[in-house]
Amino acid sequence: MIISYMSITYNDSLQPKVFGTVQRFIEPCILLLLSRGTSHGYGLLEDLEKHCGEKVDIGNLYRTLRKMETNGWVKSEWGVNKTGRDRRVYTITKSGLAFLERAAVSLTQTDSLIHRFFEGYKKTFQKGTSL
Amino acid sequence: MIISYMSITYNDSLQPKVFGTVQRFIEPCILLLLSRGTSHGYGLLEDLEKHCGEKVDIGNLYRTLRKMETNGWVKSEWGVNKTGRDRRVYTITKSGLAFLERAAVSLTQTDSLIHRFFEGYKKTFQKGTSL
């Protein structure tokens, strides 16, 4: 999932490149959405972009869903779709809910780490510095 | 840098494994420390663990410093050390300060993304749910 800051990359390209994402942040996001009701890959894509305000790599999304099923956090089955092609519909499992809970706790730590950075940053740069 | 949440991994191992870190978070952290004064790799290791409260992979730290030098965010030179072996001493550059600023802005976005997740999470789970 694309979040966070822009920068030049390490490679030769002069193109600015997005980086600084929270690794595997998409997983708790998916689980949160599925905890409200079953959904399918493409539907999750739209919800993730709406709720997170960020672009999601569609290939990554489908691959992640399969991996999450391997982990036992979700289960899927083909659902008939009258208005289009059939969809693989995902449901959250008990194990998935438990992971979501752990992820939330852990993201609190991530959050406080970022805030610790901000505190230090403000302390250093807030008062009339040249930069 | 080790932060964030624990989980089982995708592979066969049953060992819990740390994941969910903010990618390349160590870079703005290093730059913040260097903006306060020059330092060397091992010294930064200690400061990062003290200020961030987290373990840092030493190999990753040294490699990152070299990459940051390639990017022009820091410059280094060998400094004589009377009490031990010589150290490679790093100084932040103007370009490094500029990147630090951009990173801070970007981390604000990361932060608000995590908070948006928390809001949704609380809305779904706060009121007397079974889980």
Added chain:
DNA sequence: TTTAATATATGATTATTTCATATATGTCTA
């Protein structure tokens, strides 16, 4: 009929992190 939207998926590559290991210097202690 061809374009677009919906829908799922994988191959290949790149990026990033972690784990293991190698090297060097200085201090302390048995």
Added chain:
DNA sequence: TAGACATATATGAAATAATCATATATTAAA
């Protein structure tokens, strides 16, 4: 003085994660 330990820098190899490109199928609309 030999060995252990802390300090100090660094790279090889592997694992992990994300991105980019592409393939396929279905339906609606132009």
